[in-house]
Amino acid sequence: KAGVTQTPRYLIKTRGQQVTLSCSPISGHRSVSWYQQTPGQGLQFLFEYFSETQRNKGNFPGRFSGRQFSNSRSEMNVSTLELGDSALYLCASSLLPGAGYGYTFGSGTRLTVV
């Protein structure tokens, strides 16, 4: 079966712009989580969605937001981009929420802010 699909794979944006990243979970998976990976901070949890509701949120400013659609697809948005937002953004899906169900990660979207 198809894995977690993230689009686009690469993105270059200018400081101050906004960006939307997309994630299609594995078919049948209803929980989607987002993570940011940077060389300095490593992998950090952004948010988790289940049944179109945000279940958990990490310690990120309000410029970072997300949503989940009825088909479980998810998007995350970053407004007023800063240079420090340059990172690999990873989406993960699982059948149901919770680490015990295991998470399958996509290959990520590499965002570069210039």
Place this chain on the structure above:
Amino acid sequence: DQQVKQNSPSLSVQEGRISILNCDYTNSMFDYFLWYKKYPAEGPTFLISISSIKDKNEDGRFTVFLNKSAKHLSLHIVPSQPGDSAVYFCAASEGRGGSQGNLIFGKGTKLSVKP
């Protein structure tokens, strides 16, 4: 303050020998632990997990050991193969039996298995 620490940024092992990757944590509320492997340009791949009610879990060549009193877990790979060369991440979550979805990751250990 890092709640999950992988103190060895890198590890080099000969093919066929044992690889031991270590992870320490500080949050006593962590109840579920996972190991992921990551190749360049790919997302992390789940390897093995363990609940706090166990002290060992095996899956083929991979075994995870948990020492709750020491707040320490380790991943053993036996025998190591060149294809195991990757970055390994330790992750933890609160909530009984992994009911919480937000994973706290260590910064990873880069394993190199030499033929």
